[in-house]
Amino acid sequence: MKFNRRDFLKMGGGAGIAIALGGGLWNWTQSPSPLKTNPPGVERWVPTVCGQCMGGCGILVRVIDGWATNITGNPLHPVNRGTLCPKGIAGLQGLYDPDRIRSPLKRVGKRGEGRWQPIVWEEALQRVTDLLKDLRKNAEPHRLVVLGGRYRGLMRLLWERFMEAYGSPNYIDNQFRWEGMPMEGLFLTQALHQSPIYDFENAQYILSFGVPLLDSYWFPIHALKAFGHFRRGRVGQRGRLVQIECRLSITGIKADEWIPIRPGTEGLLALGIAHMLIKEGLYHKEFVSQKSFGFESWIDPEGKPHLGFKEFVLSEFPPRRVFEKTGVPVETIIRLAREFAENQPSLAIGYRDRPFHQMAVAALNGLVGGIDRPGGLLIPKSIPFQPFPPVIKDRLAQKGREMERIDEGLSKVFQIDRPYLFAKNSVSGSPYRPEVLFLYYTNPLFSNPHPEIFRKALDQIPYIVSFSPYMDDSTQYADLVLPDHTPLERWQDDPMFLNSGVPVLGIRQPSIAPLYQTRATGDVLITIAKKLGNEIQKAFPWKDFEDLLLYGLRGIFDSRRGDVFGLEFDESWIRILQRGGWWDPSYKSFEEFWRLLKERGGWWDPLYDFGEWERLFKTPSKKFEFFARGLKKVLSLKEKEDSFFLPHWEDKKKEGEKDYPFQLHIFKTMSLGGGRNANQPWLQEIAGPHLFERWTTWIEINPKTAMELGITDGDWIWIESPFGKIKGKARLYKGAMPQVVSIPFGLGHRSGGRWAERIGENPYHLLGLELDPLTGQPLQESIGVKIYKA
Numbered sequence: 001m002k003f004n005r006r007d008f009l010k011m012g013g014g015a016g017i018a019i020a021l022g023g024g025l026w027n028w029t030q031s032p033s034p035l036k037t038n039p040p041g042v043e044r045w046v047p048t049v050c051g052q053c054m055g056g057c058g059i060l061v062r063v064i065d066g067w068a069t070n071i072t073g074n075p076l077h078p079v080n081r082g083t084l085c086p087k088g089i090a091g092l093q094g095l096y097d098p099d100r101i102r103s104p105l106k107r108v109g110k111r112g113e114g115r116w117q118p119i120v121w122e123e124a125l126q127r128v129t130d131l132l133k134d135l136r137k138n139a140e141p142h143r144l145v146v147l148g149g150r151y152r153g154l155m156r157l158l159w160e161r162f163m164e165a166y167g168s169p170n171y172i173d174n175q176f177r178w179e180g181m182p183m184e185g186l187f188l189t190q191a192l193h194q195s196p197i198y199d200f201e202n203a204q205y206i207l208s209f210g211v212p213l214l215d216s217y218w219f220p221i222h223a224l225k226a227f228g229h230f231r232r233g234r235v236g237q238r239g240r241l242v243q244i245e246c247r248l249s250i251t252g253i254k255a256d257e258w259i260p261i262r263p264g265t266e267g268l269l270a271l272g273i274a275h276m277l278i279k280e281g282l283y284h285k286e287f288v289s290q291k292s293f294g295f296e297s298w299i300d301p302e303g304k305p306h307l308g309f310k311e312f313v314l315s316e317f318p319p320r321r322v323f324e325k326t327g328v329p330v331e332t333i334i335r336l337a338r339e340f341a342e343n344q345p346s347l348a349i350g351y352r353d354r355p356f357h358q359m360a361v362a363a364l365n366g367l368v369g370g371i372d373r374p375g376g377l378l379i380p381k382s383i384p385f386q387p388f389p390p391v392i393k394d395r396l397a398q399k400g401r402e403m404e405r406i407d408e409g410l411s412k413v414f415q416i417d418r419p420y421l422f423a424k425n426s427v428s429g430s431p432y433r434p435e436v437l438f439l440y441y442t443n444p445l446f447s448n449p450h451p452e453i454f455r456k457a458l459d460q461i462p463y464i465v466s467f468s469p470y471m472d473d474s475t476q477y478a479d480l481v482l483p484d485h486t487p488l489e490r491w492q493d494d495p496m497f498l499n500s501g502v503p504v505l506g507i508r509q510p511s512i513a514p515l516y517q518t519r520a521t522g523d524v525l526i527t528i529a530k531k532l533g534n535e536i537q538k539a540f541p542w543k544d545f546e547d548l549l550l551y552g553l554r555g556i557f558d559s560r561r562g563d564v565f566g567l568e569f570d571e572s573w574i575r576i577l578q579r580g581g582w583w584d585p586s587y588k589s590f591e592e593f594w595r596l597l598k599e600r601g602g603w604w605d606p607l608y609d610f611g612e613w614e615r616l617f618k619t620p621s622k623k624f625e626f627f628a629r630g631l632k633k634v635l636s637l638k639e640k641e642d643s644f645f646l647p648h649w650e651d652k653k654k655e656g657e658k659d660y661p662f663q664l665h666i667f668k669t670m671s672l673g674g675g676r677n678a679n680q681p682w683l684q685e686i687a688g689p690h691l692f693e694r695w696t697t698w699i700e701i702n703p704k705t706a707m708e709l710g711i712t713d714g715d716w717i718w719i720e721s722p723f724g725k726i727k728g729k730a731r732l733y734k735g736a737m738p739q740v741v742s743i744p745f746g747l748g749h750r751s752g753g754r755w756a757e758r759i760g761e762n763p764y765h766l767l768g769l770e771l772d773p774l775t776g777q778p779l780q781e782s783i784g785v786k787i788y789k790a
């Protein structure tokens with residue numbers, strides 16, 4: 001069943017509307033058995049937010065007699081406007097997974113062996129409280145470490161507050177770099193520590209440097225909707241997408257053009273295109289001269305001359321040299337540069353490659369003036385939550401917070417956490433070892449490249465607590481499991497941004513009562529804080545997470561910005577109202593605001609303010625920087641040459657090329673991309689739609705290469721790197737480049753229930769541990785592999 005906005009209006013909102021089946025608005029569509037008549041059930045539709053990925057789509061959950069029976073899209077939610085991806089539809093399979101953890105579990109066997117004893121919550125909470133009290137008794141609160149994963153909103157602030165009040169500096173974000181937007185490129189050019197937003201739908205021409213826009217993008221449905229608008233949503237105007245990548249993905253298939261490129265050289269191609277834009281004078285002269293710094297060579301206040309981007313790019317990246325490394329023909333480079341300049345607004349998007357490769361892609365947007373304009377790169381305003389009151393720390397907490405972080409602190413330049421240094425330092429014991437580790441929404445033994453280093457780290461930690469609703473590779477390694485509710489059973493805020501740069505806050509509310517003896521981790525943390533007593537308890541004046549959520553929401557209410565998702569207002573109408581200078585939201589009191597949030601699914605502020613340059617450029621020059629003066633200021637790297645601060649290309653190490661002649665490329669699919677959904681059989685069934693692959697790991701090989709190796713379609717083959725080997729099914733694919741073999745990520749769980757465990761292989765075991773010196777994060781680069789028949 002699909003709703004439109006008018007249906008929603010007729011329904012009178014959503015939550016709390018109960019309609020007796022048969023006599024209500026919606027008719028029972030499944031025919032009951034003629035022999036037995038079912039009594040009518042009580043039906044309601046609950047607006048909430050899908051939790052299957054980070055896409056933030058609004059959903060309506062159909063609940064009959066207290067059971068969630070169906071999920072459809074919320075037509076009011078601006079992220080997805082009523083549509084869903086297959087993962088969203090499969091959300092019920094996450095809720096009803098028969099292998100869900102049903103109560104707290106205490107390990108009774110050896111670590112990782114999988115022998116557990118169910119215990120009651122009181123015992124579990126007492127165990128954690130005693131452990132934490134002991135750490136403080138020994139004056140070692142800093143030895144509590146939290147590894148947190150992919151989630152957002154107030155839960156993150158809650159964890160940080162807990163650690164501050166308790167006295168540990170070690171909340172470590174384990175969202176490793178590849179999974180995000182190109183933040184480092186944004187910092188180098190605009191000195192902002194946040195994610196850029198790309199206004200896809202209003203662009204005319206997109207150069208995608210390996211971004212899986214239509215496969216496994218950060219906001220999959222929102223990106224798909226934007227693509228639809230970009231392609232066909234504007235009368236007489238059809239956007240053009242050029243996909244540059246080493247394997248023909250679904251995005252490549254749907255693009256107007258696929259440009260095959262050697263893996264890891266996308267940033268170099270961006271520099272080759274920049275060369276041609278400058279050489280042919282095709283760049284945006286006004287933006288470059290008035291809003292940018294470092295394009296021309298310059299002289300600093302001490303009189304020292306510095307190299308500019310123009311001179312550097314013209315001398316270092318002529319198309320012929322770029323062709324030799326990337327494999328992209330010279331004439332293609334020239335044509336792409338011309339198309340990129342002529343089809344305005346044009347947009348270059350890249351993945352979270354090495355920082356200076358990200359900067360090379362960002363520089364293309366600077367060259368065409370594609371910053372802060374419709375169809376360009378946008379910087380959204382934040383959501384005005386009410387700030388929490390300051391934490392009053394006791395003496396132990398103060399001392400603990402002053403200790404060095406176990407990951408040696410945030411990366412100096414980019415202000416990001418370094419989970420790999422946490423792992424290495426936990427193994428070495430320097431500066432110290434963690435005593436207690438909490439795992440929240442993260443599974444480092446599966447979803448981090450080179451998981452072995454995390455396994456060694458976990459071996460060194462005396463006590464591990466996991467808050468996962470499901471058994472997974474890392475939870476299997478815990479000593480205690482405090483199972484969270486699934487997203488369909490809990491309260492949570494879900495803040496995000498639309499491609500048009502406007503903030504949206506989805507409200508996740510319980511659609512049904514918890515099925516098992518699980519508890520929301522937010523509630524659990526507040527309970528533990530209260531049990532710890534004194535100043536820690538005082539830092540948490542809230543009854544539970546819902547109470548805390550209401551506290552945060554009051555800031556939005558008081559800000560006099562935006563409105564709840566509308567039934568009758570459309571975006572343009574609100575814009576007109578706001579341009580008129582008056583604000584007329586749908587609510588008059590906070591209570592009404594809260595009721596409407598629950599009924600409609602959330603809040604948004606549909607106005608983006610263009611031209612606030614001081615918000616966009618926090619650089620020393622207050623301009624877009626082709627020369628990263630912000631970086632130079634942070635690092636004081638006097639000894640580095642100017643070219644270090646300009647977008648440049650860093651070649652990868654060349655080791656063992658002869659023994660490992662193929663390049664490995666790991667990709668993510670829409671259904672299993674996040675690595676979390678392999679426990680859902682519907683998604684296993686559609687794992688590789690372009691090759692009709694399912695329930696196994698396949699390896700994509702170019703047919704000609706396969707023929708030379710004597711491999712035929714469907715053969716079982718080994719793929720081996722210097723770090724490990726895995727077995728998979730060979731699939732001959734014309735979209736594979738001859739020297740590149742590609743494997744999907746998402747399978748190969750060693751734990752996770754009947755539908756995930758021991759199905760397929762995890763290609764991250766093939767990766768080594770080369771860390772980027774600036775970020776401390778693993779490099780997303782192809783490594784050499786060999787392949788042979790099993």
Ligand code: SF4
Binds near residue numbers: 056084086221
């Ligand atoms: S894109 Fe993500 S959030 Fe949206 S429906 Fe699919 S899984 Fe859910």
